[in-house]
Amino acid sequence: MLRGGGDQSLREHLIATAERLIAERGTAGLTVRAIAREAQVADGVLYNHFADKEALLALALHAHVRTVERRLGAPPQVAGEGTVEANLRAYIAHGLELHIAILPAFAGLLLQPKVLTRFNELPNPAAGGRGLRADLAAYLLAERELGRLAPDADPEAAATMIIGACHELVLPRMFSGTPLTAWHVPDGLVEALVTTVVHGIGPARRS
């Protein structure tokens, strides 16, 4: 990006570059210089557009989450359509892909409290991060109102377990050293999760 600018402002260019680096390497050891070099701009240019490194990282992380969500599309939000099982499968697929894409980026946040603070000051990316669980709980509540779930089913508990399962499937693999993108959910696992949450594991369960 040479003097004179291109089609997008340098500010956006920097956010996009940082976002890409975060997606690729996470927030770990991401230096101002690395971002500037990758963006092909001078070292100090960052400070013409952002208060400090943390402000840029917070925005880049935010953009990352939105980018991922845009790519994934919205999870099913209209109760009553299709089958509950199919909708749950869609939620789980969505949650898995979302966590695969953003958990590594968020991990770095925990070591950078200043980025965390600035990130929390930004508007919550729609269904991003903690939003997905609430989304699912709302969906389940609506299905219960329609009579497609047991009258005493607990939407919050179920949503917690389903989204939690997505975490549980992703988190351990972040510690293995192998790139997360190379991993796919085993066949039948999603189906088994849906069956489990719908029918329960108790002895009197319908066959």
Next chain:
Amino acid sequence: MLRGGGDQSLREHLIATAERLIAERGTAGLTVRAIAREAQVADGVLYNHFADKEALLALALHAHVRTVERRLGAPPQVAGEGTVEANLRAYIAHGLELHIAILPAFAGLLLQPKVLTRFNELPNPAAGGRGLRADLAAYLLAERELGRLAPDADPEAAATMIIGACHELVLPRMFSGTPLTAWHVPDGLVEALVTTVVHGIGPARRS
């Protein structure tokens, strides 16, 4: 050099000190000098006992996990005793406490590939981290064999959801900025989780 216990080697003393600091402050901004000062030893003594900082951190993290597990005691591993529901409650309580104690420490791991590598070279702390899920799955399988669960219940899926729920309850709170220790599980939530996984949320569910 002044050490509390005179009979433990300096090596153990350093690991114990680093473990305590990790437990108190997490891995963020933990410097070699801080560890040495806290241990009341010289800065460079570390390199007489460990290859580098990462090796020490990996061992300290390992020790931290074992310490927490020793404190929590073993989760119920004998199927057929008590009720399934009570045993599941115990697993969930165990999982929550475990994750509250070790997730913050592990977060730092993700940003330090060298620590991660060295940690994975160590013997897997018994039920630690990924171990708990496998433990629970084995327990559920045994209960199914005893006929206390539905014959077609999927122990793996159920274990994933239950341990996942523990993650889901803890993880978001790590990003809020408030200290994790100040948080407690809302009343009824554990019960709701157990009920959900045992009975399912489907329409035909028993009342």
Next chain:
Amino acid sequence: MLRGGGDQSLREHLIATAERLIAERGTAGLTVRAIAREAQVADGVLYNHFADKEALLALALHAHVRTVERRLGAPPQVAGEGTVEANLRAYIAHGLELHIAILPAFAGLLLQPKVLTRFNELPNPAAGGRGLRADLAAYLLAERELGRLAPDADPEAAATMIIGACHELVLPRMFSGTPLTAWHVPDGLVEALVTTVVHGIGPARRS
């Protein structure tokens, strides 16, 4: 570009703005950007009118001295009028106010050789800075010619001591950290200075 007065050139506007900032904050940490922002003009406009930052600062400092002198009015320059004592009091009051106003600004000068060089290239602000001492010496010489001072009184030495006393009263207070504007000359001090220089401190002094 929004400027207060429409009829002064941008050059004058910049000098006036820099002068005001120097008067308010001194030269410490005064950046080109701060001046431009305060003047409500673009960052780089400075270089259309001045060779560099130092040239602007030299002119602004020059203007500052002239502004202060205009505000203080001329010290008594006509010998033979009033009493010598009263005239000396006026000189001292003038010198104190002048030094209070300009010494902080000049302090920054000493650290910026380029500003210093450019400042010295400018016409000496009439009685400013070093000028006041010469003024006083000339006045004292005239009074001596009129017979209102001892025939062997040394105007140069007396002027040096009187203006020096003004320095001595102001300088130490610049290092105390408290704002100079909050300070006032203790009652009786000016009178004591005049008495001392007029009568001397020697043992045979008239009572």
Next chain:
Amino acid sequence: MLRGGGDQSLREHLIATAERLIAERGTAGLTVRAIAREAQVADGVLYNHFADKEALLALALHAHVRTVERRLGAPPQVAGEGTVEANLRAYIAHGLELHIAILPAFAGLLLQPKVLTRFNELPNPAAGGRGLRADLAAYLLAERELGRLAPDADPEAAATMIIGACHELVLPRMFSGTPLTAWHVPDGLVEALVTTVVHGIGPARRS
């Protein structure tokens, strides 16, 4: 100063180096790197011994003042010895040399409030800076008690004028660009100052 140390600690070595640089160039634009390079040590070594740059500069400035005073020796402090005139000449000579040596160094202080703050926290170098005026006032008071000065002579006013004259002789020359060390007090000036303050300039002055 290579590893292993020499006869003086590195801490002292750094202070001495900074002191020399301050004496040579003043505090203006004195960088951490310049000090480290001049001291022949690594860039960051400073922070093993001082909280920050300002702490070192404050100590170096302090040392500079003490060094100068040690070199100059104490001004006459015993009233009643020699003649008053000779003692005053000694005070003036002392003040001139002191100010020539330390005023340039102090000028930089005004642009570095943090150094100023730290400097003021240090014990006041005996008769240094503001101390000399008080010293002189005390001496003059003692002489007055002995009857060697007029009974109504004002020691404070006289001291202010005498030390002020030293300032006035030195300050303007700091702005000329020529090195201060190359300047000497014109013959007769010191004598004229002493005569003026002792006899006064009033018309009834003794011949």
Next chain:
DNA sequence: GATGAATGAGACTTCATTCAT
């Protein structure tokens, strides 16, 4: 002439690691 984004050298500071004692 005016703009202001971009430049890039250089400032201060941190910290894992080494090594003479």
Next chain:
DNA sequence: GATGAATGAAGTCTCATTCAT
């Protein structure tokens, strides 16, 4: 083995100055 002063690369950030528009 233990010490801890010294190392020096690397990090974040500032700011006078330039130049295409």
